[in-house]
Every structure is written in structure tokens, then in C-alpha cells.
Amino acid sequence: MSDASAKKLQTANIPPPNHVKVLGGQGWIGLLDHMGTETTAVNAARVSFGKIREEMNERDIQLLEYLVSNQHTSPLEHIVFTFSVHCPLFIRSQWHRHRTWSYNEISRRYTEEEIACYVPETVRAQSADNRQASFESDTLDQAVCAGLITEQNRTAVGLYEKLLAMGVCREQARGVLPQNLMTTFWATVDLHNLLHFLELRDSAHAQVEIAEYARAIKKLILPLVPNTARIMKW
Numbered sequence: 001m002s003d004a005s006a007k008k009l010q011t012a013n014i015p016p017p018n019h020v021k022v023l024g025g026q027g028w029i030g031l032l033d034h035m036g037t038e039t040t041a042v043n044a045a046r047v048s049f050g051k052i053r054e055e056m057n058e059r060d061i062q063l064l065e066y067l068v069s070n071q072h073t074s075p076l077e078h079i080v081f082t083f084s085v086h087c088p089l090f091i092r093s094q095w096h097r098h099r100t101w102s103y104n105e106i107s108r109r110y111t112e113e114e115i116a117c118y119v120p121e122t123v124r125a126q127s128a129d130n131r132q133a134s135f136e137s138d139t140l141d142q143a144v145c146a147g148l149i150t151e152q153n154r155t156a157v158g159l160y161e162k163l164l165a166m167g168v169c170r171e172q173a174r175g176v177l178p179q180n181l182m183t184t185f186w187a188t189v190d191l192h193n194l195l196h197f198l199e200l201r202d203s204a205h206a207q208v209e210i211a212e213y214a215r216a217i218k219k220l221i222l223p224l225v226p227n228t229a230r231i232m233k234w
Contacts, residue, residue, distance in 0.1 A: 020216035036079035105185035108174035117153035
């Protein structure tokens with residue numbers, strides 16, 4: 001690669017201009033690209049009539065509301081978003097459960113640069129009767145817990161770096177890195193499946209951290225799908 005070409009490459013861990021910070025600034029999500037508008041969706045719904053509009057009118061908004069309210073949302077699949085997500089591995093794992101998205105992720109098999117680990121601003125207690133639930137507790141010593149997490153992160157990263165220095169390959173050395181390791185991935189999804197994701201992840205049943213990302217997505221796409229947002233009562 002020439003020096004000129006190398007200068008054009010940027011780190012994937014820098015958020016794009018249009019982004020929202022989450023997790024106290026340790027994570028972020030940015031909108032990289034999108035295709036289609038709400039007009040695209042209503043035109044797709046009416047394609048059987050052989051007619052299209054260049055701009056939405058009030059009847060189109062009513063049609064969009066009918067489609068969303070009655071879950072006839074296949075026309076929304078013609079609106080597509082690509083996000084760049086910077087999050088801890090444990091959030092990445094939850095996100096990738098949504099298999100209707102397309103993903104490409106930074107690989108610690110290929111790079112050991114910009115290793116960072118997440119330290120929660122607040123630790124929560126485990127619910128006694130719900131495996132998926134947690135709650136804020138006055139009995140937890142926040143400073144002590146944060147210190148323990150930080151020290152464990154440092155120990156793991158230190159061992160990782162020691163193994164690399166000894167000549168161990170990246171693909172094996174990465175195995176000692178914690179679930180708090182920050183990762184960056186691209187994620188592409190259509191609006192139909194994005195609405196399902198947001199319903200599940202911006203919910204009282206979702207983990208607090210991934211709910212932050214879901215709310216950030218709503219902020220990013222609100223200017224692009226304002227009528228859908230109103231219908232969904234965001």
C-alpha cells in the first residue's frame with residue numbers, strides 16, 4: 001500500500017459525524033448511510049396499481065399509518081440504514097441475535113490496536129426472581145466495584161500484551177480479553193426489522209446498556225422517518 005493510500009485510511013473506532021454517544025461517552029452509534037424514504041415505502045405499497053408519487057401527501061401518511069398499525073410492514077423493507085456501533089462485546093453478542101441484520105466487525109485476529117475496555121458508571125444488583133432483571137442498589141459500593149472491574153480489565157489487557165510480546169499469535173492471545181472489551185461493527189438493517197429490534201431493545205425487559213443504543217438509534221433516524229416515529233409514539 002502506498003503512503004498516499006495509507007493516509008486515506010481512518011480508524012474504525014472514530015465515530016462518524018452523525019452519531020450519538022452512549023454509556024457515559026464510552027460507546028457510540030453513528031448513522032453511516034441510508035437508502036429510501038417514507039415515500040419509498042408508500043410507493044412500494046401502491047406498486048400494484050402501477051402508480052408512484054415523488055412526495056408524500058396526507059393520504060400517503062394515512063396509508064403509512066395503516067401499514068404500521070396493522071403490521072403490513074413489508075414495504076418498509078425498502079428503507080435501509082447502515083450504522084457503525086462501538087460497544088462492549090456482551091452488547092455485541094445480544095445485538096447479533098437479531099439475524100435479520102447484516103454485520104461486519106473489527107477482528108482482533110488482524111489488529112491489536114486501540115484496545116479499550118468498558119467500565120460501567122453504575123453497577124446494578126441482580127433481581128432475586130428474574131434472571132433477566134437488575135436494579136440500582138444502595139448497598140453496592142460503586143467505587144469499590146468500579147475499581148475491581150478496572151483492575152481486572154488492566155490485568156487481562158496486560159496478559160494479552162505479554163502474550164503478544166512473547167510471540168503468541170493474535171488469534172489465540174485475544175482469548176484472554178474480557179467481555180468488557182470494546183468492539184466496533186457495521187450493522188445494516190431495513191426499517192421493517194429495525195422497528196422489531198427497537199420494540200424489543202427499548203423495553204423494560206431489555207438490558208439497560210443495549211436500551212441506550214436503541215434510544216440513540218431513534219434519535220438518529222427520527223429526521224428521516226418522522227411519520228413512522230410519530231406512529232410508533234417515540
